[in-house]
Amino acid sequence: MIDFEVMHRLQKTLYARKTAAPDSSYVAGLYAKGVDSICKKVAEEAAETIMAAKDGDRLHLVHEVTDLWFHSMVLLTQFDVGIDDVVAEFRRREGLSGIDEKKNRGDTK
Numbered sequence: 001m002i003d004f005e006v007m008h009r010l011q012k013t014l015y016a017r018k019t020a021a022p023d024s025s026y027v028a029g030l031y032a033k034g035v036d037s038i039c040k041k042v043a044e045e046a047a048e049t050i051m052a053a054k055d056g057d058r059l060h061l062v063h064e065v066t067d068l069w070f071h072s073m074v075l076l077t078q079f080d081v082g083i084d085d086v087v088a089e090f091r092r093r094e095g096l097s098g099i100d101e102k103k104n105r106g107d108t109k
């Protein structure tokens with residue numbers, strides 16, 4: 001089960017880092033660098049996740065997916081999107097076949 005409390009605590013910290021001095025922390029520095037730098041980290045962590053999967057090392061995979069989720073949360077917070085919004089989207093899709101869901105997307109993607 002996902003521990004949503006830890007995710008919400010992290011989200012709260014990320015919001016606080018948006019207005020913190022850039023040199024005060026890793027996340028504050030990332031926000032100061034801007035969206036392109038955050039996106040670059042997400043892309044790097046996605047690539048590292050793929051490499052971990054190819055290694056077949058489960059612990060390595062857990063570490064890289066954690067890095068990917070963490071940087072994805074930094075990106076979501078940049079746009080004031082909460083993890084609850086993502087969970088709500090999972091709920092909306094629950095039980096809907098991937099093929100049917102794609103058909104119903106229309107223009108909204």
Ligand SMILES: N=c1c2ncn([C@@H]3O[C@H](COP(=O)(O)OP(=O)(O)OP(=O)(O)O)[C@@H](O)[C@H]3O)c2ncn1[C@@H]1O[C@H](COP(=O)(O)O)[C@@H](O)[C@H]1O
Nearest residue numbers: 010013014017024025026027028029041044066067070071
């Ligand atoms: N969960 C994390 C977390 N996961 C990964 N990272 C950092 O993400 C960075 C990028 O990881 P890489 O493997 O790419 O390391 P790197 O290549 O040396 O990084 P770059 O210098 O290239 O950016 C590393 O510095 C990791 O320490 C994290 N940094 C912070 N958190 C959480 O965010 C909170 C706030 O962090 P600070 O803003 O640093 O206080 C912390 O209390 C934690 O709860």
